[in-house]
Amino acid sequence: MKPLTIIVACVVLAMGLMGAAAGGLNGQVFGTWVAALLTLAIFSFLYKDNPVYKLAEHIFIGVSAGYVVCLEYWNVFIPNLWNPLVSGQSYILIVPFALGLMLFTRFSPRASWLSRWAIAAMVGSYAGFAVIGALQGDLIAQVRASMIPLYSADAVASMSLARTANEYVFAFLGILQNPLTIIGLITTLIYFFFSREHKGSLGVASRIGIFFLMISFGASFGYTVMSRVSLLIGRLHFLLSDWLGIIQ
Amino acid sequence: MKTEVPVAIAFIAGMLMIVSLFSPHPIFAEPAAVMRNWAIIITAFAYVLGVANIARISAGTVRTRGRDWHYKIVLLASLGVMLGIGLSGGIQAGSPFDWGYINVMVPMQATMFSLLAFFIASAAYRAFRARSVEATLLLVTAVIVMLGRVPVGEGLWNGLPAFTEWIMEVPNMAAKRGIMIGAALGAISTGLKMILGLERSYLGSDK
Amino acid sequence: MSASGDKTVDKGGIVHRLSQVDRRVLYVIVLACAMVPLIIGAQVRLSVSPPVKGLYDAVEALPPGSYVYLAADYDPGSLPELYPMNIAFVEHLFSKDVKIIAASLWAPGPPLSQRVFEDIAPRYGKTYGEDYVNLGFKEGREAVMVSVAEDLRATFPEDYFGTPYGDIPMLEGIENLTDVRLIVNVSAGYPGIKEWVQQVATRFPVPIGGGVTAVSGPEMYPYIQSGQLVGLLAGMKGAGEYEQLIEKPGLGLAGMAAQSSVHVAVIVFIILANVFYFIDRRKRS
Numbered sequence: 001m002k003p004l005t006i007i008v009a010c011v012v013l014a015m016g017l018m019g020a021a022a023g024g025l026n027g028q029v030f031g032t033w034v035a036a037l038l039t040l041a042i043f044s045f046l047y048k049d050n051p052v053y054k055l056a057e058h059i060f061i062g063v064s065a066g067y068v069v070c071l072e073y074w075n076v077f078i079p080n081l082w083n084p085l086v087s088g089q090s091y092i093l094i095v096p097f098a099l100g101l102m103l104f105t106r107f108s109p110r111a112s113w114l115s116r117w118a119i120a121a122m123v124g125s126y127a128g129f130a131v132i133g134a135l136q137g138d139l140i141a142q143v144r145a146s147m148i149p150l151y152s153a154d155a156v157a158s159m160s161l162a163r164t165a166n167e168y169v170f171a172f173l174g175i176l177q178n179p180l181t182i183i184g185l186i187t188t189l190i191y192f193f194f195s196r197e198h199k200g201s202l203g204v205a206s207r208i209g210i211f212f213l214m215i216s217f218g219a220s221f222g223y224t225v226m227s228r229v230s231l232l233i234g235r236l237h238f239l240l241s242d243w244l245g246i247i248q
Numbered sequence: 249m250k251t252e253v254p255v256a257i258a259f260i261a262g263m264l265m266i267v268s269l270f271s272p273h274p275i276f277a278e279p280a281a282v283m284r285n286w287a288i289i290i291t292a293f294a295y296v297l298g299v300a301n302i303a304r305i306s307a308g309t310v311r312t313r314g315r316d317w318h319y320k321i322v323l324l325a326s327l328g329v330m331l332g333i334g335l336s337g338g339i340q341a342g343s344p345f346d347w348g349y350i351n352v353m354v355p356m357q358a359t360m361f362s363l364l365a366f367f368i369a370s371a372a373y374r375a376f377r378a379r380s381v382e383a384t385l386l387l388v389t390a391v392i393v394m395l396g397r398v399p400v401g402e403g404l405w406n407g408l409p410a411f412t413e414w415i416m417e418v419p420n421m422a423a424k425r426g427i428m429i430g431a432a433l434g435a436i437s438t439g440l441k442m443i444l445g446l447e448r449s450y451l452g453s454d455k
Numbered sequence: 456m457s458a459s460g461d462k463t464v465d466k467g468g469i470v471h472r473l474s475q476v477d478r479r480v481l482y483v484i485v486l487a488c489a490m491v492p493l494i495i496g497a498q499v500r501l502s503v504s505p506p507v508k509g510l511y512d513a514v515e516a517l518p519p520g521s522y523v524y525l526a527a528d529y530d531p532g533s534l535p536e537l538y539p540m541n542i543a544f545v546e547h548l549f550s551k552d553v554k555i556i557a558a559s560l561w562a563p564g565p566p567l568s569q570r571v572f573e574d575i576a577p578r579y580g581k582t583y584g585e586d587y588v589n590l591g592f593k594e595g596r597e598a599v600m601v602s603v604a605e606d607l608r609a610t611f612p613e614d615y616f617g618t619p620y621g622d623i624p625m626l627e628g629i630e631n632l633t634d635v636r637l638i639v640n641v642s643a644g645y646p647g648i649k650e651w652v653q654q655v656a657t658r659f660p661v662p663i664g665g666g667v668t669a670v671s672g673p674e675m676y677p678y679i680q681s682g683q684l685v686g687l688l689a690g691m692k693g694a695g696e697y698e699q700l701i702e703k704p705g706l707g708l709a710g711m712a713a714q715s716s717v718h719v720a721v722i723v724f725i726i727l728a729n730v731f732y733f734i735d736r737r738k739r740s
Contacts, residue, residue: 269658281602281605281606281609284595284598284599284601284602285598285602285609287595287598288593288594288595288598288599288602291594291595291596291598292594292595295594340615340616341566341569341573346566349563349566350566353531353563354531354534354563355531357530357531357532358531358532358534358535360532361532361533362535365485365489365717366481366482366485366486368721369481369482369484369485369717369720369721369724370478370481370482372721372724372725372728373476373478373481373724373725373727373728374474374475374478374728376725376728376729377728377729377732378729378732387725387729390725391722391725391726394718394721394722395718395722397692397718398692398711398714398715398718398719399499399500399501399711399712399715400715400716400718400719402502409502409504410502413504413505416672416673416676417505417676417679417680420673420676421676421677421680424673424674424676424677425677425680427674428674428677
């Protein structure tokens with residue numbers, strides 16, 4: 001390990017011990033200090049990749065992996081498999097138990113073909129779910145919801161009720177709502193039809209579809225920025241509130 | 249045995265799920281419920297397999313003194329500690345396992361994701377150029393949405409939040425629905441190919 | 456600067472240097488824009504969007520004593536966006552005397568749910584096992600969703616604390632999701648609200664609503680328009696809007712001033728970057 005790593009690790013440890021001392025070895029305060037130092041260790045990556053960040057990253061991977069196994073053990077293995085099996089409620093559970101153990105044959109080149117049985121059971125089940133979900137949740141329901149009239153009498157009526165500039169604008173947008181929804185849907189689907197070259201009227205429709213796609217990607221980008229910024233605000237709130245106590 | 253049995257298992261599992269949707273008759277519904285429980289159990293084993301693989305690869309790196317091998321020791325030690333306290337002491341609130349979750353895993357995971365805020369701001373400055381009509385449309389929409397979703401936008405024009413909502417409900421919704429329908433058709437066809445044994449890539453190589 | 460002292464070349468040099476500024480300068484600007492509003496405690500008022508109002512109205516319509524299934528399908532990575540939503544939903548449901556059955560398809564979900572309950576329940580005099588229950592985590596994604604919809608007891612034979620299903624008073628008579636009035640899903644990704652809609656919304660007569668991270672927000676609008684979702688919160692702003700509606704300001708509203716200023720910073724970055732790009736392009740042509 002590089003000397004720099006050892007120095008940094010000692011500094012971090014010293015800060016952690018100072019925090020523990022400050023909290024009178026109180027579990028919660030010590031925990032807050034640990035959380036804060038690990039947070040700063042991850043943030044140090046913004047300056048550049050460094051040993052402190054790498055240390056924190058590897059601790060995170062180890063802890064996360066251990067966490068998942070413990071959760072699976074206590075929440076699935078024990079209540080859904082072990083207890084019913086050993087109590088005699090359902091001896092047939094020996095089958096998924098065996099299939100689950102067969103997954104570990106993947107570590108042996110000679111016996112790895114046995115893991116295919118378990119994988120096939122999972123893949124078959126989830127392929128079935130995917131077919132059902134895509135069919136009824138996405139395809140049929142969405143096509144049904146797209147059967148809307150081009151002309152909406154309510155939207156046109158709202159135009160005559162408008163008084164302010166804003167109301168006129170939104171009444172007009174309301175009239176455009178149904179036709180644009182239908183045109184946008186059809187032209188987007190046409191864009192994804194690659195069996196014919198996008199020329200002539202197909203090309204024009206495809207180009208309109210691209211414009212709708214660009215608007216949706218722009219909206220997605222805006223929401224993505226919002227999401228990432230929220231995550232940063234959350235961490236800063238923890239550091240400023242729970243750790244340093246600067247804000248409520 | 250190596251190919252035919254798994255394909256048959258996938259067919260039976262998949263068809264049970266699909267048929268149980270169309271027929272609530274116990275002859276289909278009960279085996280489907282059993283199959284669902286089995287899928288839950290086998291998936292749990294798959295997660296443990298993934299973790300075992302991480303441990304195996306990390307241990308191999310330590311043994312051969314590979315790249316960053318000393319960090320792999322830290323990884324294995326963290327994994328071991330978490331497994332030890334979780335499997336022996338339980339996972340209930342107030343346990344050492346829970347302390348590790350709240351004070352080690354939670355802050356680091358949240359911080360990892362929060363780094364993205366900086367990266368997206370940097371990308372906005374260095375990479376997002378209006379080089380074409382399409383890119384301009386994308387950027388203009390992004391700016392409108394970013395402004396419209398915060399109070400600053402409402403300060404500029406009191407109709408901006410409603411206009412942003414209209415963008416989400418009309419052009420965005422239309423395009424997303426088109427993508428959704430296309431993806432659904434693809435998912436149905438791929439799912440059926442897997443169930444019928446026409447798609448066998450999930451079985452891996454025959455070697 | 457050229458030999459003739461042409462200022463255009465000098466301006467282009469400055470423009471080019473500005474367009475290549477070290478990314479760490481940008482990071483500092485973003486950090487400052489996020490920290491300053493948090494430190495000064497700036498407060499904002501939000502306009503409420505129709506999807507948020509839709510979910511609020513659906514919860515408002517629930518009669519006292521009815522049951523809601525709260526699916527907390529998220530992890531610490533989405534804490535700032537989804538934890539305020541979780542809190543706001545529980546506050547609203549408890550204020551309506553609705554009983555909550557919580558469970559999760561994400562391993563880190565149950566402890567987060569439990570923290571919310573332990574913070575909020577005492578304020579409303581709610582008791583574990585009588586007014587709310589945490590069934591814990593179950594691996595299996597869509598399989599668990601359908602399994603829960605058909606047989607809750609078989610899917611969760613015990614709760615998060617190991618108490619058998621049959622020993623929990625409020626679960627007497629609750630066999631599956633058709634016994635609940637609403638499914639509220641706090642969703643960070645897969646498996647989440649999309650899968651709940653695909654697997655449950657059309658097959659079982661239970662309305663679904665919930666909250667997602669802002670990243671997933673735009674792709675949920677087709678489900679809102681089709682009626683498969685009764686309402687939706689997207690991101691920290693959605694959480695803030697809901698907090699405003701239930702008049703319980705929390706972490707969602709608290710972060711919106713900082714959110715505003717960082718958004719403005721990113722927009723300025725985009726505008727500046729494109730101004731520099733066009734100046735540079737014009738100079739080169």
